[in-house]
Amino acid sequence: MEELQPDQRRVYDAVMMGESVFFTGVAGTGKSFLLKVIINAIRERLKGTDERVFVTASTGAAAVNIAGTTIHSFSGIGVGSEDAATIAMKLRRRKGGNWPSCRVLVIDEVSMLSARLFDLIESVARMVRRDRRPFGGIQVILTGDFLQLPPVSRDEQARFAFEAAAWPGVVGERVFELTHVHRQRDQRFVRVLNAIRLGQLTSEAEAVLDAAARNTLPDGALPVKLYPFRRDVDRDNSIELRRIDAEAITIAGVDTGADAQRRLLEHCPAPLALTLKKGAQVMLLKNLDVGAGLCNGATGVVLEIKVRPEDLAQRKAHVAHGYPIVDVRFSTGAVKAITPEEWTVGQPESRASAKRRQVPLALSWAMTIHKCQGSTLDMAEIDLGNAFEAGQAYVALSRVRAVEGLKLVRWDRRAVFANDRAVEWYRVLRGAGQVGPEEMSETELDTPEIDVDVVSIPDSPPSVESIQLFAPAARQPPPIPVEVKRPSPDPPLPPVLAFVRTHLPQHWDGAGLRASPETAAMWGALMRLTTEGRPPMEPQPQVQGEGRRHSVEMYLPFLKKPHG
Numbered sequence: 001m002e003e004l005q006p007d008q009r010r011v012y013d014a015v016m017m018g019e020s021v022f023f024t025g026v027a028g029t030g031k032s033f034l035l036k037v038i039i040n041a042i043r044e045r046l047k048g049t050d051e052r053v054f055v056t057a058s059t060g061a062a063a064v065n066i067a068g069t070t071i072h073s074f075s076g077i078g079v080g081s082e083d084a085a086t087i088a089m090k091l092r093r094r095k096g097g098n099w100p101s102c103r104v105l106v107i108d109e110v111s112m113l114s115a116r117l118f119d120l121i122e123s124v125a126r127m128v129r130r131d132r133r134p135f136g137g138i139q140v141i142l143t144g145d146f147l148q149l150p151p152v153s154r155d156e157q158a159r160f161a162f163e164a165a166a167w168p169g170v171v172g173e174r175v176f177e178l179t180h181v182h183r184q185r186d187q188r189f190v191r192v193l194n195a196i197r198l199g200q201l202t203s204e205a206e207a208v209l210d211a212a213a214r215n216t217l218p219d220g221a222l223p224v225k226l227y228p229f230r231r232d233v234d235r236d237n238s239i240e241l242r243r244i245d246a247e248a249i250t251i252a253g254v255d256t257g258a259d260a261q262r263r264l265l266e267h268c269p270a271p272l273a274l275t276l277k278k279g280a281q282v283m284l285l286k287n288l289d290v291g292a293g294l295c296n297g298a299t300g301v302v303l304e305i306k307v308r309p310e311d312l313a314q315r316k317a318h319v320a321h322g323y324p325i326v327d328v329r330f331s332t333g334a335v336k337a338i339t340p341e342e343w344t345v346g347q348p349e350s351r352a353s354a355k356r357r358q359v360p361l362a363l364s365w366a367m368t369i370h371k372c373q374g375s376t377l378d379m380a381e382i383d384l385g386n387a388f389e390a391g392q393a394y395v396a397l398s399r400v401r402a403v404e405g406l407k408l409v410r411w412d413r414r415a416v417f418a419n420d421r422a423v424e425w426y427r428v429l430r431g432a433g434q435v436g437p438e439e440m441s442e443t444e445l446d447t448p449e450i451d452v453d454v455v456s457i458p459d460s461p462p463s464v465e466s467i468q469l470f471a472p473a474a475r476q477p478p479p480i481p482v483e484v485k486r487p488s489p490d491p492p493l494p495p496v497l498a499f500v501r502t503h504l505p506q507h508w509d510g511a512g513l514r515a516s517p518e519t520a521a522m523w524g525a526l527m528r529l530t531t532e533g534r535p536p537m538e539p540q541p542q543v544q545g546e547g548r549r550h551s552v553e554m555y556l557p558f559l560k561k562p563h564g
């Protein structure tokens with residue numbers, strides 16, 4: 001099994017116990033990564049039985065991403081215009097469609113499924129299966145982030161799945177939040193993104209985005225331009241392609257499989273007809289060698305297009321026998337020969353699937369923000385001038401790994417906004433203690449002072465009892481005034497801890513600490529402890545209390561958590 005982080009592991013374990021769950025998390029916390037691990041494990045477990053796991057998503061693009069189908073197509077609801085009883089009746093004539101053999105149902109990007117459809121699907125499940133339990137007794141695995149793009153609906157105000165009547169019965173208390181961001185390492189950028197996710201343009205966020213508007217990307221950089229609207233994307237890509245003085249070659253992909261599923265291939269990131277030229281900017285659409293940086297989203301430039309001998313005389317190249325071969329120089333400098341790959345939609349084990357074979361490349365001067373949801377980009381030039389949707393700015397900004405790879409054009413502060421109901425839902429959830437950390441950083445951003453308590457660190461002489469950090473926005477060590485107080489056993493300090501990676505560099509040895517030599521030595525010992533032969537610190541804070549003072553709980557993996 002892939003290496004899961006502790007927060008991911010908790011979800012995995014609950015799923016393996018047979019529980020229905022919803023797991024969420026800010027962008028880049030590995031929701032899709034975890035989902036794939038879970039799907040593989042369940043498939044393995046159900047092998048040789050009549051029961052099946054069905055993998056679905058709320059949108060075609062998300063379905064292609066996880067090699068599944070749309071929830072509409074799986075469930076038999078079609079566009080969802082009929083009532084549950086009518087749909088169930090029709091399905092019964094087809095032996096219940098997919099429902100009878102379904103043991104586990106996965107719905108990815110459930111955040112883009114409206115409450116109305118969620119309820120409709122849940123009722124259909126109960127009726128077709130003649131089982132009154134939620135979803136007719138099926139184990140349901142839901143994931144998504146309600147603060148990214150909302151449900152697509154013709155109604156002005158589509159309600160979220162968490163507002164569905166059936167939601168509490170389906171997931172109950174089994175809501176998990178992944179908290180460790182994998183996509184970005186820079187904790188300041190993570191904090192800024194988390195604030196933007198909540199629609200808060202904090203002073204720190206504003207400073208970072210203003211700087212990104214002035215940012216000059218490195219020479220030779222190949223940023224992807226992200227736009228709210230498709231028309232801008234198509235315009236940019238065709239203008240840029242036309243600008244290149246080289247012969248255009250159209251690569252004809254091949255679609256096979258069941259008709260109903262073939263329609264889904266429209267959402268395949270690889271177009272059926274892909275027109276390229278030498279010099280075109282392209283993006284890789286598959287993970288070929290993640291370790292070498294050849295992953296979904298990696299950008300490069302076409303060096304050469306090698307076609308089958310029989311296609312040589314034409315401007316059209318066919319996908320067959322490993323051809324065409326497109327040599328691409330990636331932004332890492334690596335040159336790689338890219339050959340056709342396959343995308344499967346539908347249910348891979350059954351005949352109800354369709355495949356597209358195409359060279360896994362797309363023109364990548366520009367793409368829509370809706371399309372980029374779920375991907376990771378090295379560099380992006382983001383046009384937020386026409387942002388129209390809650391969460392859209394957040395989705396766009398959170399694609400890049402580092403702020404250095406970000407350039408804002410037509411930067412407009414009004415682009416940053418979140419859906420109030422989704423914000424409130426997360427707030428209540430957090431209050432109920434169902435979710436973990438990371439969220440704490442948004443609330444504290446505007447707080448000029450943060451009190452952080454570090455208590456009883458076993459085995460580390462001497463023990464640090466309390467640290468107060470001021471100036472949360474300080475970035476470099478020397479200017480951060482840190483005051484370490486002496487132990488105050490009475491009244492007892494709150495259970496552990498502390499602070500660290502979000503505000504102080506991990507390898508800071510305490511230089512510049514404004515404190516007694518003894519305190520500085522303590523701090524140094526603590527930092528050494530965390531950096532020498534120990535696993536890196538993984539803050540797992542939980543907000544305790546509200547307002548200006550935050551006591552942040554976290555534990556360093558090598559410390560025992562007091563009070564259980």
Ligand SMILES: Nc1ncnc2c1ncn2[C@@H]1O[C@H](COP(=O)(O)OP(=O)(O)OP(=O)(O)O)[C@@H](O)[C@H]1O
Nearest residue numbers: 003004005026027028029030031032033182183374
């Ligand atoms: N446990 C892990 N070990 C190694 N890499 C991981 C792990 N979890 C996630 N990642 C990597 O982190 C990156 C972000 O993960 P992923 O795309 O699954 O996040 P996400 O929560 O689905 O993000 P988004 O909400 O933006 O779609 C990916 O490159 C993924 O491979």
